[in-house]
Amino acid sequence: MAGKIGNIVFDCAHPRELSHFWADVLGYPRAEWPPELRELVLTSDLTDADLETRSIAGDPEGLLPRLFFQRVPEGKTVKNRVHLDISATPGRAPSRDEIDAERDRIVALGASVVRMVDEKWGPFPEFHYIMADPEGNEFCIQ
Incomplete structure (x- = not known):
């Protein structure tokens, strides 16, 4: 990635669904776990449930910051401080x-x-x- 911003992080309840929404908004491909990486991760003590706690929406050219989505237990309660x-x-x-x-x-x-x-x-x-x-x-x- 060009520039210093690596990720813009969203706390959310549904990382995969929200990453797909933002990928569609920005015209990025929807990110999925590639089968070989998914298999590797699942053989290292992580579960499918663990994989569902994170997702990304990334510029396919790698020039713009990636959006990273992570599941958190609490819901949004106030206005964003950054948008x-x-x-x-x-x-x-x-x-x-x-x-x-x-x-x-x-x-x-x-x-x-x-x-x-x-x-x-x-x-x-x-x-x-x-x-x-x-x-x-x-x-x-x-």
Whole structure:
């Protein structure tokens, strides 16, 4: 991976399902345990239940940080202190229609809309959606 960030970690109840959601959002392949690695891990005192406690969503080119999902016993209770901003059109400013289309695509994957932000900060218009993934983690589409 280029850069210093190795993983962005999500505490969650269902690591595999949440990693698949984020892989679909970001256009990454869904990560699964390769059969040979799974067999190796299972012969080293780990169980299928252990494997279900972790999952990843990773850039297939290895250039962007990997998202790592780990099962924790407690649920989410407050607003995230850090969140991801998803660009509707990477590399260029999107139109409102393009942001709406990306919102609709991600809602179809299992996200929900928390609220729309349509404000002006001085000379800068601010239009985006605050969203929640299937476990309630907030993120934005801009």
